[in-house]
Amino acid sequence: MAIQKPKSIKSWAIGAVVLVAAVALAAFQFRGDSGATPKTLTIAGIAYPFEGRQVYNGLTGVVIRDGWLKQELAKRGIALALTPVPTAVGAPLINEGFSGKRVDFAAYGDFPAIIAVSGGVPLRLVAPMGQGLHSYLVVRNGLAANNIADLKGKRIALHRGRPWELPFSKLLDANGLRQSDFKIVNINPAATPAALASGNIDAAFLLSDGLLLEQKGAGRVIWSTKQGPADWRMRAELFGRGDFVDDHPELTQLVVNAYVRAAAWSAQDANRDRVIRDSARGSMPVEIIARDYANDGIPWRERFSPTYTRELIDHYRSVADYAFARGLVRNKVDVDKLIDRRFVGPALRDAKLEGFWSPVAPPQTQAQLAVPGAS
Structure with a gap:
């Protein structure tokens, strides 16, 4: 051929991206600013078609399958709305949703989040999501x-x-x-x-x-x-829209609780094969996912740690500094304002997970400390 x-x-690729983006944007339900209890809580996430339906990547998929968050919100008269975002358009579409107040939470990448905050979108990093x-x-x-x-x-x-x-x-x-x-x-x-x-x-x-x-x-x-x-390593975390987080801390706590529960399930060795299989439901074979995880010195449990480590904070400061110094963003992002520590601790206590994860990230190996890219 x-x-x-x-x-x-x-x-062809540009045309497909534009079409998919238009459909996804139309799916967002607009909600104006209000301190009143919302009728829906919207989470956007990277998703792809699989066996005739949209499946969500990573911990968002686990949260949906578990059903706990949906049930807890329903008790309060709130519907859980999920917005699938194709990988091809990914973070820019999520940023647009946050900016237009059509998205309340999203699990997505560090660099796009810094771009959004630099552009005036008041995001909060409400839960870390592993080691990158x-x-x-x-x-x-x-x-x-x-x-x-x-x-x-x-x-x-x-x-x-x-x-x-x-x-x-x-x-x-x-x-x-x-x-x-x-x-x-x-x-x-x-x-x-x-x-x-x-x-x-x-x-x-x-x-x-x-x-x-x-x-x-x-x-x-x-x-x-x-x-x-x-x-x-590229990081992805759970980010919330700042005004929603401040107006509805109790709902934010439920969302963080759900993601921490999902992280704990994924971190168990008994569920490793299921996590890898689920990650391969898109276009990636199981062996590619397994190889991507292999030989990097990160223990399986720590891959899903939601703890705020010094390494995580330094990483976001590094991303913010780097993006600004290289002219990738116009305004320097204040990482101390981006990171919101209020919710992970209570989520760990609620799920009886205190001590489940290490308080600090695994040390770097000598290989990781070597000069990268050197011949």
Whole structure:
């Protein structure tokens, strides 16, 4: 079968994204500002079609399946509304929902959240969600490149404004490089495999999609955040809209309780295989999810820790500083105002989970402390 030319691929991808975004935005139910008890509580989350229905990624999927939050809200006469957000449009659509007060909570990435707050959206980080996600640098077959420096002057696919842009930029900085040293091609991950196979790009920076490309023989991974400091991993947390959190702390507590319960279920070794299978219900095979988790030194239980560690706070300060210093945002974000510690402690006590997770993140290994990307 002939490979489509990148122009056609890109046009198709953009058209699909616009269509999906329009449908998803239409699904948001508008609610104006009010201190009165809301009739619905809306959570947005990354979702994808599976066996004729939308399934939600990560802890949001566990919260939905558990049903506890829906029941607790129903006791108070409040409906739980779920807004599926396609991976292709992801965080920008969630930011739009927060900005328009059509979303109350969302579990999504660190960098997009910093962008939203810098733009005036009053988000609060109400519950951490683990130790972060890995990113991968993949080069096309036949290209003699073994590290990022070998790609200088080459075409690299990078979906701009997505959470993995930050670890990519940090990788460049660590090696004395700039984005201007490369030809950055801004395409979404769905369009990347064909572009890589056709030779229209030389490399791509992705999440676990990078492992899938390697498995399919479309390229090879030459670097990942498993080789970098823990701070480089993309993080995703549970964020709430600031005015909703302040107006309805008791409802916010219920949401955080539900996510902490979901984290505790996911953190049990007995549920590991189920977590991996559920994560693979999208386009990722089970073996890719398992490989993404492997060999990074993070204990299974700690992957889902909702505790506020010094490492987490330093990470968000680093993201805020970095984004502002590089001109990625116009206004410096005050991380102390972003982080809201009021809810996790009571959630842990309510679920009798005090001491279940370590109070601090696992130490970095010597491999993680090595100079990233060095040949």
